[in-house]
Amino acid sequence: MCTAVRFSNEEGSVFLGRNLDWSCGYGENVRIMPKGFMIPWAFDESTPAKHAVIGMCVEFQNYPLFFDCGSDAGLAVAGLNHPGCAEYAPNPIEGKTNIAAYEFPTWVAANFETVDEVEAALANSLIIEKPFNEHFPVSYLHWIIGDATRSIVVESRADGLHVFDNPVDVLANHPNFEWHLTNLRTYITATPDMPAPATWGRAELAPFGAGAGMRGIPGDVYSPSRFVKVAYLNANYPTKSGESDNVVRMFHTLSNVSMPEGASAMSNGEFEKTVYTSCFSGATGRYYFNTYDDFAIRYASLGDAMHADGNTLIECELKRFE
Template sequence: MCTGIRFTDPEGNLYFGRNLDWTVGYGQEVLVTQRGFTHPDFMEGKVPTRYAVIGMAIAPEGCPLYLDVMNEEGLAVAGLNFPGYAQYADAPEDGKVNMPAYAFPFYLASQCKTVDEAEEALKDIVILNQAPSDQYEVALLHWFIADKNRSIVVEYQADGMHVYHDELDVLANQPTFAYHRENVRSYLACTPDFPADAHWREATLSPYGSGAGMRGIPGDYYSPSRFVRAAYLNANYPAQEGEEANVSRLFHTLGGVAMALGAAKVSDGDYEYTLYTSCYSGRTRTYYYNTYENPAIRAYPLDSVPLDGGVVVKVPATL
């Protein structure tokens, strides 16, 4: 399972990040795909990347499979688990841009400059029910797509593609985004304000301290609960100035929905927990992340490697 958020600083710079929650990692690492790379799994390898991208990925046989990815222009895409709802096309459609789900984030980030461009491109895309190899299963996902101006959610189901405008700038897992958006209305009375004294008959009752206005915000790890909690924290976190403060804001906000080992099992009995948390700063074009085992935040500037060359490269950490 996963949770993602987006916000901008007072200068309008994008900050985008996600928790990746699961029972086991995949050997993922921070990779840059340079301009000019051709991905063999869409358009028969004939469409070179327009924009360099950075993100968390695995690269079986040298072909990047991004879990979350951001480009040099500030468009970000993350795939979040969506089992029970995601359903992809069984066969290509003539005249469409056909691609497997695992290539979809990379395609958008490498070809589109903004959410507006991505939304236009979605009109021609068909997502195929195809795994990257026999080693992996088809990932059943929906996608969180953002730039400095707005975010959208893309869900591909039995009746086709659905695109939602995400004013809350948050995404979790199943059920659908439409459900999550409606469910938030049940928590409209929650507030960060310090409660006033209450008068019950002759008694004046004072609060124990801060936080009483949050009562009702769910604290469990269930997907609808994480969505509500992330939306509340993202909406109420005070605006911050500067890179360090805004990166801190994102990690603290996602820390509010991070999963601790031992609290939640999946159906096969393994524990799910937050493998890593990532953050992309559009201000400095830097990808940050930490892991469950190592909470120290490491920084990977996109501009620390050449952006032209048509190959996939590893990025050195600066922290």
């Protein structure tokens, strides 16, 4: 399970972050795919990356299997678990842009500059059910894609590809995206404001303190609950200026929907936990993250790829966020 958030700062720069929730990690690390990196597409000839990309991935033989990433154009994407809802096309179709599910984040971040460009390209695209290899089977996902102005959600279903404008700039897991948006109507009375006192008969009732207007917002880690809570927080967090305050905003927001071990067991009995939390900044090209076992926020920068060999993934130098 996972949760993702997008917002912009006062200067209009994008921040996109996510929690990756599972019972274990996969040996993931932050890597930079430099501009010009030759990408071996599953259903097309290899092409050089138009943009440098940074993100969290499993690196296999110099190929990045990105969980989430952002580019030097300020475009970012994150894939979230969606089994039981996602269905990919079984085979490529001639005349379409055919994209293997595992390469979708790379396809987005390496090729495009804006959400509008991605949305236009998706009108003639398919996501194909093809595993990377025998070690990495197909993962059934949906994706949030964001830039400085807006975000979209991409879901592949039995009847084809669905692309939704995302007015709340968040995403969780099941069920499908339009259900989550409809469900928000259940919570329209929630407010960060202090409620006025009320009179019931002869009783004068006053709130105990701040937070009374938020009563009813769920606090569990069920997917619909996380969507509601993070949408509420993202809508009401005051807009901040600069880099540091917005990195702090992202990590505080996502910490409210993180999974502590022991709270939620999967079907196999193992407990989910928030393996890592990330935040990509379009203004600086920095990728911030922390892990379940280490709350300290570290970051790497796309600036490290300015003079790199275009055919080799870059192991990032990590710095501490202060």
